[in-house]
Amino acid sequence: MIAAIWEVTSRxxxxxxxxxxxxxxxxxTLVNGxxxxxxxAAIGKSMGRIxxxxxxxxxxxxxxxxxxxxxxxxxxxxxxxxxxxQSIPSIVWFPLAIxxxxxxxxxxxxxxxxxxxxxxxxxxxxxxxxxPPLYQRVAKTxxxxxxxxxxTVILPASVPQIISGLRIAWAFSWRALMAGELLGGGGGLGQxxxxxxxxxxxxxxxxxxxIIAIIGTIVDNVVFSRIERNVQMKWGVHS
Amino acid sequence: xxLTIDNVTKHFVNQQxxxxxxxxxxxxxxxxxxxxxxxxxSGCGKSTLLYLIAGLDQPDxxxxxxxxxxxxxxxxxxxxxxQEAGLFPWLTxxxxxxxxxxxxxxxxxxxxxxxxxxxxxVHLSKYVHSYPHQLSGGMKQRVAIARALVxxxxxxxxxxxxxxxxxxxxxxxxxxxxxxxxxxKVTIFFVTHNIREAxxxxxxxxxxxxxxxxxxxxxxxxxxxxxxxPDSVTxxxxxxxxxxxxxxxxxxxxxxxxxxxxxxxxxxHRYDSGDMxxxx
Numbered sequence: 001m002i003a004a005i006w007e008v009t010s011r012x013x014x015x016x017x018x019x020x021x022x023x024x025x026x027x028x029t030l031v032n033g034x035x036x037x038x039x040x041a042a043i044g045k046s047m048g049r050i051x052x053x054x055x056x057x058x059x060x061x062x063x064x065x066x067x068x069x070x071x072x073x074x075x076x077x078x079x080x081x082x083x084x085x086q087s088i089p090s091i092v093w094f095p096l097a098i099x100x101x102x103x104x105x106x107x108x109x110x111x112x113x114x115x116x117x118x119x120x121x122x123x124x125x126x127x128x129x130x131x132p133p134l135y136q137r138v139a140k141t142x143x144x145x146x147x148x149x150x151x152t153v154i155l156p157a158s159v160p161q162i163i164s165g166l167r168i169a170w171a172f173s174w175r176a177l178m179a180g181e182l183l184g185g186g187g188g189l190g191q192x193x194x195x196x197x198x199x200x201x202x203x204x205x206x207x208x209x210x211i212i213a214i215i216g217t218i219v220d221n222v223v224f225s226r227i228e229r230n231v232q233m234k235w236g237v238h239s
Numbered sequence: 240x241x242l243t244i245d246n247v248t249k250h251f252v253n254q255q256x257x258x259x260x261x262x263x264x265x266x267x268x269x270x271x272x273x274x275x276x277x278x279x280x281s282g283c284g285k286s287t288l289l290y291l292i293a294g295l296d297q298p299d300x301x302x303x304x305x306x307x308x309x310x311x312x313x314x315x316x317x318x319x320x321x322q323e324a325g326l327f328p329w330l331t332x333x334x335x336x337x338x339x340x341x342x343x344x345x346x347x348x349x350x351x352x353x354x355x356x357x358x359x360x361v362h363l364s365k366y367v368h369s370y371p372h373q374l375s376g377g378m379k380q381r382v383a384i385a386r387a388l389v390x391x392x393x394x395x396x397x398x399x400x401x402x403x404x405x406x407x408x409x410x411x412x413x414x415x416x417x418x419x420x421x422x423x424k425v426t427i428f429f430v431t432h433n434i435r436e437a438x439x440x441x442x443x444x445x446x447x448x449x450x451x452x453x454x455x456x457x458x459x460x461x462x463x464x465x466x467x468x469p470d471s472v473t474x475x476x477x478x479x480x481x482x483x484x485x486x487x488x489x490x491x492x493x494x495x496x497x498x499x500x501x502x503x504x505x506x507x508h509r510y511d512s513g514d515m516x517x518x519x
Contacts, residue, residue, distance in 0.1 A: 134325040140313040141293055142339035156329045235328040236372020
Protein backbone atom coordinates (compact mmCIF):
# COMPACT_ATOMS: atom_id res chain seq x y z
CA MET A 1 0.00 0.00 0.00
CA ILE A 2 2.68 2.46 1.07
CA ALA A 3 4.77 1.26 -1.87
CA ALA A 4 1.94 1.97 -4.28
CA ILE A 5 1.32 5.45 -2.90
CA TRP A 6 5.03 6.19 -3.05
CA GLU A 7 5.33 5.02 -6.62
CA VAL A 8 2.31 6.97 -7.77
CA THR A 9 3.05 10.23 -5.93
CA SER A 10 6.63 10.16 -7.09
CA ARG A 11 5.57 9.83 -10.70
CA UNK A 12 2.83 12.45 -10.44
CA UNK A 13 4.58 14.94 -8.15
CA UNK A 14 6.32 16.78 -10.95
CA UNK A 15 9.52 16.92 -8.91
CA UNK A 16 12.58 15.75 -10.81
CA UNK A 17 13.42 12.11 -10.11
CA UNK A 18 16.75 12.95 -8.44
CA UNK A 19 14.79 14.81 -5.71
CA UNK A 20 11.96 12.37 -5.22
CA UNK A 21 12.89 9.08 -6.81
CA UNK A 22 10.30 6.42 -7.38
CA UNK A 23 10.27 3.17 -5.48
CA UNK A 24 11.47 1.15 -8.43
CA UNK A 25 14.36 3.52 -8.93
CA UNK A 26 15.39 3.28 -5.29
CA UNK A 27 15.08 -0.46 -5.41
CA UNK A 28 17.29 -0.61 -8.46
CA THR A 29 19.97 1.52 -6.81
CA LEU A 30 19.76 -0.59 -3.67
CA VAL A 31 20.21 -3.85 -5.53
CA ASN A 32 22.96 -2.43 -7.69
CA GLY A 33 24.70 -1.02 -4.65
CA UNK A 34 24.57 -4.37 -2.91
CA UNK A 35 25.83 -6.21 -5.97
CA UNK A 36 28.56 -3.76 -6.89
CA UNK A 37 29.72 -3.80 -3.28
CA UNK A 38 29.35 -0.08 -2.70
CA UNK A 39 26.63 -0.45 -0.08
CA UNK A 40 27.93 -3.77 1.21
CA ALA A 41 31.35 -2.28 1.85
CA ALA A 42 29.75 0.65 3.66
CA ILE A 43 27.70 -1.74 5.82
CA GLY A 44 30.85 -3.68 6.67
CA LYS A 45 32.71 -0.53 7.58
CA SER A 46 29.90 0.82 9.77
CA MET A 47 29.25 -2.48 11.51
CA GLY A 48 32.94 -2.94 12.19
CA ARG A 49 33.10 0.47 13.84
CA ILE A 50 30.02 0.04 15.94
CA UNK A 51 30.94 -3.43 17.13
CA UNK A 52 34.37 -2.28 18.21
CA UNK A 53 33.00 0.86 19.85
CA UNK A 54 30.24 -1.11 21.49
CA UNK A 55 32.63 -3.70 22.83
CA UNK A 56 34.86 -1.03 24.35
CA UNK A 57 31.77 0.67 25.82
CA UNK A 58 30.57 -2.57 27.43
CA UNK A 59 33.93 -3.26 29.01
CA UNK A 60 34.47 0.31 30.21
CA UNK A 61 30.84 0.54 31.37
CA UNK A 62 31.08 -2.65 33.41
CA UNK A 63 34.36 -1.61 34.99
CA UNK A 64 33.13 1.89 35.86
CA UNK A 65 29.85 0.40 37.08
CA UNK A 66 31.78 -1.95 39.33
CA UNK A 67 33.78 0.84 40.94
CA UNK A 68 30.71 3.04 41.41
CA UNK A 69 28.90 0.12 43.01
CA UNK A 70 31.82 -0.93 45.14
CA UNK A 71 33.14 2.36 46.48
CA UNK A 72 30.97 5.04 48.02
CA UNK A 73 33.51 7.76 47.22
CA UNK A 74 33.52 6.87 43.53
CA UNK A 75 29.73 6.85 43.54
CA UNK A 76 29.55 10.33 45.03
CA UNK A 77 32.05 11.74 42.57
CA UNK A 78 32.18 9.78 39.33
CA UNK A 79 28.62 8.48 39.65
CA UNK A 80 27.28 12.00 39.56
CA UNK A 81 29.46 13.00 36.63
CA UNK A 82 28.35 9.96 34.64
CA UNK A 83 24.70 10.86 35.08
CA UNK A 84 25.46 14.32 33.78
CA UNK A 85 27.53 13.01 30.89
CA GLN A 86 24.77 10.59 29.96
CA SER A 87 22.50 13.49 29.14
CA ILE A 88 24.92 14.88 26.54
CA PRO A 89 24.11 13.59 23.03
CA SER A 90 27.31 11.95 21.90
CA ILE A 91 27.59 13.90 18.65
CA VAL A 92 28.25 16.94 20.83
CA TRP A 93 31.64 15.36 21.56
CA PHE A 94 32.53 15.44 17.90
CA PRO A 95 34.16 18.89 17.70
CA LEU A 96 36.30 17.97 20.66
CA ALA A 97 37.14 14.62 19.12
CA ILE A 98 38.22 16.28 15.88
CA UNK A 99 40.57 18.56 17.76
CA UNK A 100 41.98 15.68 19.81
CA UNK A 101 42.24 12.97 17.20
CA UNK A 102 41.74 14.74 13.87
CA UNK A 103 38.96 14.18 11.38
CA UNK A 104 39.45 10.44 11.07
CA UNK A 105 38.20 7.00 11.96
CA UNK A 106 39.33 7.37 15.50
CA UNK A 107 37.10 10.37 16.12
CA UNK A 108 34.07 8.45 14.91
CA UNK A 109 35.00 5.45 17.03
CA UNK A 110 35.38 7.81 19.96
CA UNK A 111 31.87 9.22 19.76
CA UNK A 112 30.36 5.81 19.10
CA UNK A 113 32.04 4.50 22.22
CA UNK A 114 31.17 7.49 24.33
CA UNK A 115 27.54 7.28 23.20
CA UNK A 116 27.23 3.82 24.71
CA UNK A 117 29.62 3.99 27.64
CA UNK A 118 27.64 6.20 30.02
CA UNK A 119 24.42 4.31 29.50
CA UNK A 120 26.24 1.03 30.08
CA UNK A 121 27.82 2.47 33.22
CA UNK A 122 24.51 3.65 34.63
CA UNK A 123 22.78 0.36 33.87
CA UNK A 124 25.62 -1.77 35.15
CA UNK A 125 25.69 0.24 38.38
CA UNK A 126 22.01 -0.13 39.02
CA UNK A 127 22.19 -3.79 37.99
CA UNK A 128 24.93 -4.44 40.54
CA UNK A 129 23.12 -2.46 43.20
CA UNK A 130 19.92 -4.40 42.73
CA UNK A 131 21.44 -7.83 43.22
CA PRO A 132 19.24 -9.33 45.97
CA PRO A 133 21.11 -9.38 49.30
CA LEU A 134 19.93 -12.97 49.72
CA TYR A 135 22.05 -14.17 46.77
CA GLN A 136 25.02 -12.30 48.17
CA ARG A 137 24.57 -13.84 51.60
CA VAL A 138 24.18 -17.31 50.15
CA ALA A 139 27.35 -16.96 48.10
CA LYS A 140 29.27 -15.65 51.10
CA THR A 141 28.21 -18.49 53.35
CA UNK A 142 29.61 -20.88 50.76
CA UNK A 143 32.90 -19.03 51.02
CA UNK A 144 32.74 -16.94 47.86
CA UNK A 145 34.60 -13.65 47.90
CA UNK A 146 36.58 -11.23 45.78
CA UNK A 147 36.63 -11.81 42.04
CA UNK A 148 34.84 -15.14 42.31
CA UNK A 149 31.96 -13.40 44.08
CA UNK A 150 31.66 -10.77 41.33
CA UNK A 151 31.96 -13.34 38.55
CA THR A 152 29.54 -15.92 39.91
CA VAL A 153 26.96 -13.76 41.66
CA ILE A 154 27.07 -10.04 40.97
CA LEU A 155 27.52 -10.30 37.20
CA PRO A 156 25.02 -13.08 36.42
CA ALA A 157 22.44 -11.63 38.80
CA SER A 158 22.54 -8.30 36.99
CA VAL A 159 22.33 -9.81 33.51
CA PRO A 160 18.68 -8.76 32.89
CA GLN A 161 19.48 -5.15 33.69
CA ILE A 162 22.70 -5.24 31.71
CA ILE A 163 20.83 -6.52 28.66
CA SER A 164 18.34 -3.67 28.76
CA GLY A 165 21.34 -1.36 29.14
CA LEU A 166 22.91 -2.91 26.05
CA ARG A 167 19.77 -2.25 24.11
CA ILE A 168 19.64 1.44 24.95
CA ALA A 169 23.40 1.78 24.56
CA TRP A 170 23.15 0.23 21.11
CA ALA A 171 20.47 2.73 20.06
CA PHE A 172 22.65 5.61 21.24
CA SER A 173 25.80 4.46 19.53
CA TRP A 174 23.97 3.60 16.31
CA ARG A 175 22.73 7.17 16.10
CA ALA A 176 26.11 8.54 17.04
CA LEU A 177 27.74 6.40 14.36
CA MET A 178 25.50 7.73 11.60
CA ALA A 179 25.97 11.31 12.67
CA GLY A 180 29.72 10.83 12.98
CA GLU A 181 30.08 9.21 9.58
CA LEU A 182 27.93 11.83 7.97
CA LEU A 183 30.18 14.58 9.27
CA GLY A 184 33.48 12.80 9.50
CA GLY A 185 33.61 10.62 6.43
CA GLY A 186 36.06 7.78 6.19
CA GLY A 187 33.61 5.36 4.64
CA GLY A 188 30.51 3.75 6.07
CA LEU A 189 26.81 4.23 5.64
CA GLY A 190 26.78 7.80 6.91
CA GLN A 191 29.44 8.76 4.42
CA UNK A 192 27.41 7.13 1.66
CA UNK A 193 24.47 9.33 2.64
CA UNK A 194 26.64 12.40 2.38
CA UNK A 195 27.93 11.22 -0.97
CA UNK A 196 24.38 10.70 -2.23
CA UNK A 197 23.52 14.21 -1.19
CA UNK A 198 26.49 15.85 -2.89
CA UNK A 199 25.91 13.86 -6.08
CA UNK A 200 22.23 14.67 -5.96
CA UNK A 201 21.34 11.00 -5.86
CA UNK A 202 18.33 10.78 -3.61
CA UNK A 203 17.76 7.20 -4.69
CA UNK A 204 21.08 6.34 -3.05
CA UNK A 205 20.20 8.35 0.04
CA UNK A 206 16.91 6.53 0.43
CA UNK A 207 18.57 3.17 -0.22
CA UNK A 208 20.97 3.84 2.61
CA UNK A 209 18.14 4.93 4.87
CA UNK A 210 16.41 1.63 4.18
CA ILE A 211 19.57 -0.27 5.05
CA ILE A 212 19.97 1.73 8.27
CA ALA A 213 16.39 0.95 9.24
CA ILE A 214 16.80 -2.75 8.44
CA ILE A 215 20.00 -3.12 10.45
CA GLY A 216 18.51 -1.19 13.38
CA THR A 217 15.43 -3.39 13.38
CA ILE A 218 17.35 -6.63 13.07
CA VAL A 219 19.66 -5.80 15.93
CA ASP A 220 16.88 -4.62 18.22
CA ASN A 221 14.19 -7.15 17.41
CA VAL A 222 16.23 -10.17 16.55
CA VAL A 223 19.49 -9.99 18.47
CA PHE A 224 18.49 -8.22 21.69
CA SER A 225 14.95 -9.54 21.87
CA ARG A 226 16.24 -13.06 21.51
CA ILE A 227 18.84 -12.65 24.23
CA GLU A 228 16.25 -11.07 26.48
CA ARG A 229 13.75 -13.85 25.85
CA ASN A 230 16.32 -16.53 26.51
CA VAL A 231 17.22 -14.99 29.84
CA GLN A 232 13.59 -14.58 30.79
CA MET A 233 12.86 -18.21 29.93
CA LYS A 234 15.79 -19.43 31.93
CA TRP A 235 14.94 -17.26 34.93
CA GLY A 236 11.21 -17.83 34.66
CA VAL A 237 10.49 -14.12 34.56
CA HIS A 238 7.46 -13.25 32.51
CA SER A 239 7.46 -10.01 30.66
CA UNK B 240 31.71 -28.19 73.16
CA UNK B 241 31.14 -28.10 69.47
CA LEU B 242 29.47 -24.73 69.19
CA THR B 243 30.24 -22.27 71.93
CA ILE B 244 28.65 -18.87 72.17
CA ASP B 245 30.52 -16.89 74.76
CA ASN B 246 29.16 -13.62 76.21
CA VAL B 247 27.94 -12.40 72.87
CA THR B 248 26.43 -8.92 72.72
CA LYS B 249 25.21 -7.12 69.63
CA HIS B 250 23.78 -3.64 69.01
CA PHE B 251 22.01 -2.18 66.04
CA VAL B 252 21.47 1.45 65.19
CA ASN B 253 17.81 2.12 64.45
CA GLN B 254 16.26 4.71 62.18
CA GLN B 255 16.26 7.32 64.90
CA UNK B 256 20.04 6.78 65.15
CA UNK B 257 19.65 5.24 68.55
CA UNK B 258 21.73 2.32 69.63
CA UNK B 259 19.51 -0.65 70.37
CA UNK B 260 20.73 -3.74 72.14
CA UNK B 261 19.59 -6.79 70.19
CA UNK B 262 21.56 -9.51 71.91
CA UNK B 263 22.48 -9.22 75.55
CA UNK B 264 25.20 -11.45 76.89
CA UNK B 265 24.31 -14.70 75.18
CA UNK B 266 25.97 -17.87 76.41
CA UNK B 267 25.12 -21.16 74.81
CA UNK B 268 26.80 -24.47 74.20
CA UNK B 269 25.72 -26.98 71.61
CA UNK B 270 26.98 -30.54 71.33
CA UNK B 271 28.08 -32.18 68.11
CA UNK B 272 25.24 -33.89 66.32
CA UNK B 273 22.49 -32.28 68.33
CA UNK B 274 19.41 -30.50 67.10
CA UNK B 275 18.82 -27.18 68.82
CA UNK B 276 15.96 -24.86 68.12
CA UNK B 277 15.66 -21.19 69.03
CA UNK B 278 12.18 -19.79 69.55
CA UNK B 279 11.12 -16.31 70.49
CA UNK B 280 8.90 -13.44 69.45
CA SER B 281 9.76 -11.69 66.22
CA GLY B 282 12.50 -9.12 66.64
CA CYS B 283 14.06 -10.91 69.61
CA GLY B 284 17.41 -11.29 67.89
CA LYS B 285 17.26 -15.02 67.21
CA SER B 286 18.04 -14.56 63.52
CA THR B 287 20.77 -12.09 64.42
CA LEU B 288 22.40 -14.77 66.56
CA LEU B 289 22.24 -17.17 63.61
CA TYR B 290 23.88 -14.59 61.37
CA LEU B 291 26.64 -14.12 63.91
CA ILE B 292 27.31 -17.87 63.98
CA ALA B 293 27.28 -17.85 60.17
CA GLY B 294 29.85 -15.05 60.26
CA LEU B 295 27.67 -12.79 58.13
CA ASP B 296 27.77 -10.27 60.95
CA GLN B 297 30.18 -9.66 63.82
CA PRO B 298 29.32 -9.46 67.52
CA ASP B 299 30.14 -6.22 69.36
CA UNK B 300 31.64 -8.24 72.16
CA UNK B 301 32.05 -11.90 72.99
CA UNK B 302 33.18 -14.79 70.84
CA UNK B 303 31.71 -17.68 68.93
CA UNK B 304 33.64 -20.90 68.44
CA UNK B 305 32.76 -23.73 66.12
CA UNK B 306 34.76 -26.93 66.51
CA UNK B 307 37.36 -24.93 68.41
CA UNK B 308 37.80 -22.26 65.74
CA UNK B 309 36.79 -18.68 66.34
CA UNK B 310 34.17 -17.46 63.90
CA UNK B 311 35.13 -14.25 62.13
CA UNK B 312 33.88 -14.66 58.59
CA UNK B 313 31.38 -16.76 56.65
CA UNK B 314 32.55 -20.20 55.66
CA UNK B 315 31.30 -23.45 54.18
CA UNK B 316 31.65 -25.23 57.53
CA UNK B 317 28.58 -23.28 58.74
CA UNK B 318 26.15 -23.06 55.87
CA UNK B 319 22.79 -21.37 56.18
CA UNK B 320 19.39 -22.39 54.86
CA UNK B 321 17.41 -19.16 54.66
CA GLN B 322 13.67 -18.59 54.83
CA GLU B 323 13.65 -18.14 51.09
CA ALA B 324 15.60 -20.77 49.22
CA GLY B 325 17.87 -18.19 47.58
CA LEU B 326 18.74 -20.46 44.67
CA PHE B 327 20.56 -18.75 41.82
CA PRO B 328 18.00 -18.49 39.00
CA TRP B 329 20.70 -18.60 36.32
CA LEU B 330 21.94 -22.01 37.42
CA THR B 331 20.27 -25.41 37.18
CA UNK B 332 19.43 -27.39 40.30
CA UNK B 333 22.61 -29.42 39.89
CA UNK B 334 24.75 -26.32 39.33
CA UNK B 335 23.21 -24.69 42.38
CA UNK B 336 24.04 -27.68 44.54
CA UNK B 337 27.62 -27.94 43.25
CA UNK B 338 28.25 -24.19 43.67
CA UNK B 339 29.94 -24.58 47.04
CA UNK B 340 31.84 -27.73 46.07
CA UNK B 341 33.36 -26.06 43.03
CA UNK B 342 34.42 -23.20 45.26
CA UNK B 343 36.33 -25.78 47.27
CA UNK B 344 38.12 -26.67 44.01
CA UNK B 345 36.49 -30.06 43.75
CA UNK B 346 36.47 -31.52 40.22
CA UNK B 347 33.18 -31.22 38.33
CA UNK B 348 32.77 -34.97 38.02
CA UNK B 349 33.25 -35.54 41.72
CA UNK B 350 31.05 -32.56 42.65
CA UNK B 351 28.25 -33.79 40.39
CA UNK B 352 28.48 -37.25 41.85
CA UNK B 353 28.17 -35.92 45.40
CA UNK B 354 25.39 -33.53 44.44
CA UNK B 355 23.35 -36.30 42.81
CA UNK B 356 23.71 -38.38 45.94
CA UNK B 357 22.36 -35.58 48.13
CA UNK B 358 19.63 -34.64 45.65
CA UNK B 359 18.50 -38.24 45.86
CA UNK B 360 18.30 -37.89 49.62
CA VAL B 361 15.88 -34.97 49.22
CA HIS B 362 13.99 -36.83 46.46
CA LEU B 363 14.82 -34.45 43.64
CA SER B 364 16.69 -36.76 41.26
CA LYS B 365 14.07 -36.04 38.61
CA TYR B 366 14.72 -32.30 38.63
CA VAL B 367 18.49 -32.23 38.44
CA HIS B 368 18.57 -30.23 35.22
CA SER B 369 15.60 -27.98 35.94
CA TYR B 370 15.91 -24.28 36.65
CA PRO B 371 14.70 -23.01 40.04
CA HIS B 372 11.65 -21.23 38.64
CA GLN B 373 10.31 -24.57 37.45
CA LEU B 374 10.15 -25.86 41.03
CA SER B 375 7.54 -25.37 43.75
CA GLY B 376 8.38 -23.59 46.99
CA GLY B 377 8.90 -26.86 48.85
CA MET B 378 11.13 -28.24 46.11
CA LYS B 379 13.23 -25.08 46.10
CA GLN B 380 13.73 -25.42 49.83
CA ARG B 381 14.78 -29.07 49.32
CA VAL B 382 17.39 -27.88 46.83
CA ALA B 383 18.58 -25.30 49.36
CA ILE B 384 18.91 -28.03 51.97
CA ALA B 385 20.74 -30.27 49.50
CA ARG B 386 23.07 -27.43 48.61
CA ALA B 387 23.87 -27.02 52.29
CA LEU B 388 24.22 -30.73 53.11
CA VAL B 389 26.52 -31.46 50.21
CA UNK B 390 29.13 -29.27 51.90
CA UNK B 391 29.13 -31.66 54.87
CA UNK B 392 29.05 -28.69 57.21
CA UNK B 393 29.96 -28.79 60.88
CA UNK B 394 26.71 -26.99 61.60
CA UNK B 395 23.62 -26.56 59.51
CA UNK B 396 22.12 -23.16 60.33
CA UNK B 397 18.45 -22.87 59.48
CA UNK B 398 16.69 -19.51 59.61
CA UNK B 399 12.93 -20.16 59.60
CA UNK B 400 13.43 -22.42 56.60
CA UNK B 401 9.89 -23.69 56.35
CA UNK B 402 7.87 -20.66 57.38
CA UNK B 403 7.06 -19.62 53.82
CA UNK B 404 5.71 -23.07 52.93
CA UNK B 405 2.21 -24.43 53.19
CA UNK B 406 1.26 -26.72 56.05
CA UNK B 407 1.36 -30.03 54.17
CA UNK B 408 4.72 -29.35 52.55
CA UNK B 409 6.09 -28.24 55.90
CA UNK B 410 4.96 -31.47 57.58
CA UNK B 411 6.62 -33.60 54.93
CA UNK B 412 9.82 -31.58 55.14
CA UNK B 413 9.87 -31.84 58.94
CA UNK B 414 9.81 -35.60 58.66
CA UNK B 415 12.51 -35.58 56.02
CA UNK B 416 14.72 -33.17 57.90
CA UNK B 417 14.61 -35.48 60.92
CA UNK B 418 15.57 -38.41 58.72
CA UNK B 419 18.43 -36.44 57.23
CA UNK B 420 19.58 -35.39 60.68
CA UNK B 421 19.53 -39.01 61.88
CA UNK B 422 21.41 -40.36 58.89
CA UNK B 423 23.99 -37.58 58.47
CA LYS B 424 24.40 -36.78 62.19
CA VAL B 425 24.81 -33.13 61.26
CA THR B 426 24.48 -30.53 64.02
CA ILE B 427 21.41 -28.40 63.39
CA PHE B 428 20.77 -24.90 64.74
CA PHE B 429 17.18 -24.13 63.86
CA VAL B 430 15.60 -20.68 64.28
CA THR B 431 11.81 -20.49 64.18
CA HIS B 432 8.86 -18.62 65.59
CA ASN B 433 6.71 -21.71 65.31
CA ILE B 434 6.66 -23.42 68.69
CA ARG B 435 5.19 -26.65 67.42
CA GLU B 436 7.85 -26.87 64.76
CA ALA B 437 10.53 -26.40 67.40
CA UNK B 438 9.04 -29.01 69.68
CA UNK B 439 8.60 -31.58 66.96
CA UNK B 440 12.08 -31.25 65.60
CA UNK B 441 14.57 -30.22 68.23
CA UNK B 442 16.12 -32.03 71.15
CA UNK B 443 16.61 -28.81 73.00
CA UNK B 444 14.63 -25.60 72.74
CA UNK B 445 16.21 -22.29 73.60
CA UNK B 446 13.50 -19.81 74.48
CA UNK B 447 14.45 -16.20 73.85
CA UNK B 448 13.35 -13.14 75.78
CA UNK B 449 13.06 -10.00 73.75
CA UNK B 450 14.30 -6.42 73.82
CA UNK B 451 17.05 -7.07 74.44
CA UNK B 452 17.38 -10.63 73.16
CA UNK B 453 18.36 -12.92 76.00
CA UNK B 454 18.14 -16.60 76.70
CA UNK B 455 15.16 -17.03 78.98
CA UNK B 456 15.14 -20.74 79.41
CA UNK B 457 16.39 -23.91 77.79
CA UNK B 458 13.99 -26.82 77.61
CA UNK B 459 14.85 -30.40 76.79
CA UNK B 460 12.27 -32.14 74.64
CA UNK B 461 11.70 -35.59 76.06
CA UNK B 462 10.05 -37.73 73.44
CA UNK B 463 11.13 -39.31 70.21
CA UNK B 464 9.63 -37.24 67.48
CA UNK B 465 8.55 -38.06 63.98
CA UNK B 466 7.89 -34.48 62.94
CA UNK B 467 4.38 -35.20 61.80
CA UNK B 468 1.72 -35.73 64.43
CA PRO B 469 1.67 -33.99 67.78
CA ASP B 470 1.20 -36.41 70.66
CA SER B 471 0.48 -35.61 74.28
CA VAL B 472 4.16 -35.16 75.11
CA THR B 473 4.77 -32.65 72.36
CA UNK B 474 1.57 -30.81 73.22
CA UNK B 475 2.66 -30.67 76.81
CA UNK B 476 6.07 -29.30 75.88
CA UNK B 477 4.43 -26.83 73.58
CA UNK B 478 2.34 -25.49 76.43
CA UNK B 479 5.42 -25.20 78.55
CA UNK B 480 7.22 -23.13 75.93
CA UNK B 481 4.16 -21.03 75.38
CA UNK B 482 3.77 -20.21 79.04
CA UNK B 483 7.39 -19.11 79.20
CA UNK B 484 6.92 -16.96 76.14
CA UNK B 485 3.69 -15.41 77.29
CA UNK B 486 5.38 -12.67 79.23
CA UNK B 487 7.55 -11.82 76.24
CA UNK B 488 4.65 -11.67 73.85
CA UNK B 489 2.85 -9.37 76.23
CA UNK B 490 5.92 -7.14 76.41
CA UNK B 491 6.05 -6.83 72.63
CA UNK B 492 2.36 -6.11 72.31
CA UNK B 493 2.47 -3.50 75.07
CA UNK B 494 5.40 -1.80 73.45
CA UNK B 495 3.74 -1.70 70.08
CA UNK B 496 0.20 -0.84 71.05
CA UNK B 497 0.69 1.11 74.23
CA UNK B 498 -0.04 0.25 77.81
CA UNK B 499 -3.78 0.02 77.32
CA UNK B 500 -3.33 -3.40 75.83
CA UNK B 501 -4.54 -5.93 78.36
CA UNK B 502 -3.40 -9.44 77.90
CA UNK B 503 -5.74 -12.17 79.04
CA UNK B 504 -3.71 -14.66 80.98
CA UNK B 505 -4.06 -18.21 79.77
CA UNK B 506 -5.82 -17.14 76.63
CA UNK B 507 -3.10 -18.33 74.34
CA HIS B 508 -3.23 -21.81 75.78
CA ARG B 509 -6.44 -22.53 74.00
CA TYR B 510 -4.81 -22.26 70.62
CA ASP B 511 -3.00 -25.42 69.81
CA SER B 512 -1.59 -24.32 66.50
CA GLY B 513 1.63 -23.39 68.28
CA ASP B 514 2.27 -20.59 65.85
CA MET B 515 2.72 -17.26 67.50
CA UNK B 516 2.45 -15.57 64.17
CA UNK B 517 5.31 -13.88 62.50
CA UNK B 518 3.88 -10.39 62.52
CA UNK B 519 2.88 -9.63 66.07
